[in-house]
Amino acid sequence: MIKKIPVPQLCVGMYVQDLGGSFLDHSFWRSRFLISNDRKLQKLQKSRLEWVLIDTDRGVDVAGAGSNAADGQSAAAGVGARSAAAPQASAHQTxxxxxxxxxxxxxxxxxxxxxxxxxxxxxxxxxxxxxxxxxxxxxxxxxxxxxxxxxxxxxxxxxxxxxxxxxxxxxxxxxxxxxxxxxxxxxxxxxxxxxxxxxxxxxxxxxxxxxxxxxxxxxxxxxxxxxxxxxxxxxxxxxxxxxxxxxxxxxxxxxxxxxxxxxxxxxxxxxxxxxxxxxxxxxxxxxxxxxxxxxxxxxxxxxxxxxxxxxxxxxxxxxxxxxxxxxGRYPVGSIISLINSELGLVVAQNNDMPELPVVKVFYSIRWAHAIPERRVNLAEPDCGSAVQPVRAPVDWAQSGLPVPPVVD
The missing domain is CATH 1.10.3210.10 (Hypothetical protein af1432)
Structure with a gap:
């Protein structure tokens, strides 16, 4: 939903849909962006803008801004209002x-x-x-x-x-x-x-x-x-x-x-x-x-x-x-072999353990066909999988495998 709000009500995590003024009133060159950090927020507050339009489907809503600062910080990291409104969601879903x-x-x-x-x-x-x-x-x-x-x-x-x-x-x-x-x-x-x-x-x-x-x-x-x-x-x-x-x-x-x-x-x-x-x-x-x-x-x-x-x-x-x-040792988009004869597409990194990324398992090497996709964080002790040690990475990009997208 698009809402018009005064600049003083803005907070980190909101998504600006339109800047309510001429280019002379601010120093932003884009009119749509996520307020991803305090620096951007302060830049807006110091501008001559009186109001902006925000998109609550892509960022924090006004109501949530004052009551839950954590929501705003999560949205700044890319988490939309939808995930903030669903605290019961699993860690994988979030x-x-x-x-x-x-x-x-x-x-x-x-x-x-x-x-x-x-x-x-x-x-x-x-x-x-x-x-x-x-x-x-x-x-x-x-x-x-x-x-x-x-x-x-x-x-x-x-x-x-x-x-x-x-x-x-x-x-x-x-x-x-x-x-x-x-x-x-x-x-x-x-x-x-x-x-x-x-x-x-x-x-x-x-x-x-x-x-x-x-x-x-x-x-x-x-x-x-x-x-x-x-x-x-x-x-x-x-x-x-x-x-x-x-x-x-x-x-x-x-x-x-x-x-x-x-x-x-x-x-x-x-x-x-x-x-x-x-x-x-x-x-x-x-x-x-x-x-x-x-x-x-x-x-x-x-x-x-x-x-x-x-x-x-x-x-x-x-x-x-x-x-x-x-x-990352296995950049996002890489395909790696897992010990249970499966292939996984790297979809995210664990910064503290770059050798153990988050993967989307999608293919059985043993049966040579696609399998139902599932998300596995290899850094979790009970994940049930691990990277298969190999002497040299395989150039899976040339294999013609039915590789799913990194993000659906």
Whole structure:
């Protein structure tokens, strides 16, 4: 239900459906968002807005706001009013509801972000200045989404439409960069810089029709010199705009450099490559390999991490270790074998025990067919299942299994 309420009645956990005023009255660039933390709430309270519209189906209601502060904090983490109103629900149901809400919010952010990145790239191609206010707004939205449910945004971002791959890839790398920077405990300004660099790292591809429009079939093999032109082309676009920080330009130019000096365009090695560029090399490769294209099915996330960890001299291993902690040993969306001859799809992480995720069991290896889905938290002592130790992860993404969605 949509309700009009005065700004002083707002609280953490409410979902703003519309801001009741002109853009001159506030500094928000989006008109719909979850009040996910105190910082956002204070920003609204300090604005010149007198009232807003809230959606009680997607966040805390006015009545519940004053009587139960815990409800508001739960909603800020992605739990909607529906789950707050059902205290008798099981822990599994509550967790599933939280994930659905978080994925809904993340999907909205992704869709809006892709549209805005498309506009930003189009403006850059015309030679116009990049709107840094929009860039900063996009990064802040990602940071807020990662606060509520770290896995929702990064796992959803692997699903890309052919005609928006370039923009969705940019958003995905930005989300991964932001999350990785937080894991590495970088200062807030560097966290935001990492997100901005992720959004703009592939802007050099704006003049490649195959990338912008989406490839329908297997791409025609292009000379390596042509494929390697986009970092320098992107850096040239960004350098022409004095509002772009030099750190962002550096990431655009060097996100394909490798620690052993085999990358491009400058064959830098080791610490000659800036920290943000070393981070971008990992985030960019991971997203490229786990994302499906019309001509290639993406790798399983756990399999991708295994291949990256086994690579010789490609990535900064300290940063890669932080990246594994960021996405989890078994990232959301991975398929893992269980000891009772079943397969489980990873749907959530246990931060204290990353080797024991929450899975959706869906397939019997013994009988080679799908089974009724059930949710299992492998960290619970009496869960009745466990991860099957294997020497190397299997690339289940190539198997053609009837894999269910992460969130129904």
């Amino acid at each position: 967790a599933a509801t939280s994930e659905r809400q978080a994925f809904d919010d993340a999907r909205e952010i992704l869709d809006e972000s892709c549209d805005h990145v498309r506009q930003l790239f189009a403006e850059a191609e015309l030679g116009n200045k990049i709107d840094m206010r929009q860039i900063q707004g996009l990064v802040q939205d990602m940071a807020d989404s990662l606060d509520g449910h770290p896995d929702a945004l990064t796992s959803l971002a692997r699903i890309k439409k052919a005609d928006q791959y370039l923009y969705a890839h940019s958003v995905s790398v930005a989300a991964l960069m932001t999350s990785l920077a937080r894991t590495m405990k970088l200062a807030d300004e560097h966290v935001h810089m990492a997100g901005m660099a992720g959004l703009l790292h592939d802007i050099g591809k704006i003049r490649d029709p195959a990338e912008v429009q989406g490839k329908i079939g297997r791409p025609i093999q292009q000379p390596q010199e042509l494929l390697r032109q986009h970092p320098a082309a992107g850096a040239a676009v960004l350098r022409a705009d004095p509002s772009i920080p030099p750190e962002v330009v550096e990431v655009c130019l060097h996100h394909h450099e490798r620690m052993d000096g085999t990358g491009f365009p400058d064959q830098l090695a080791g610490k000659q490559i800036g920290l943000l560029s070393r981070m971008a090399a990992i985030c960019n490769f991971y997203d490229e390999m786990t994302s499906s294209r019309p001509y290639r099915k993406g790798w399983d996330p756990a399999f991708t991490l295994f291949k990256m960890l086994k690579s010789e001299g490609q990535f900064d291993m300290d940063v890669l270790g932080a990246f594994v902690r960021t996405v």
